[in-house]
Amino acid sequence: MESTTIKISGMSCGGCVKSITGVLSALPGVTKAEVSLEQAQAIVDFDPARVARPNLVAAIEDAGFDAE
Numbered sequence: 327m328e329s330t331t332i333k334i335s336g337m338s339c340g341g342c343v344k345s346i347t348g349v350l351s352a353l354p355g356v357t358k359a360e361v362s363l364e365q366a367q368a369i370v371d372f373d374p375a376r377v378a379r380p381n382l383v384a385a386i387e388d389a390g391f392d393a394e
């Protein structure tokens with residue numbers, strides 16, 4: 327299991343947090359996604375054998391936000 331922090335820009339409210347949390351949680355291999363509006367970031371626990379960090383970033387970008 328691995329944990330990574332992803333900086334996110336473009337979140338403006340709790341709805342954004344919910345949609346990003348949902349998108350990340352739906353990815354196979356993601357066991358936990360903690361999204362913070364105040365800190366503009368997501369802390370994601372994932373299984374590197376099933377999903378890679380670029381997949382997490384891409385999923386956030388597909389949801390309409392900027393992720394690094």
Ligand SMILES: [Cu+2]
Nearest residue numbers: 338339341342
């Ligand atoms: Cu929002």
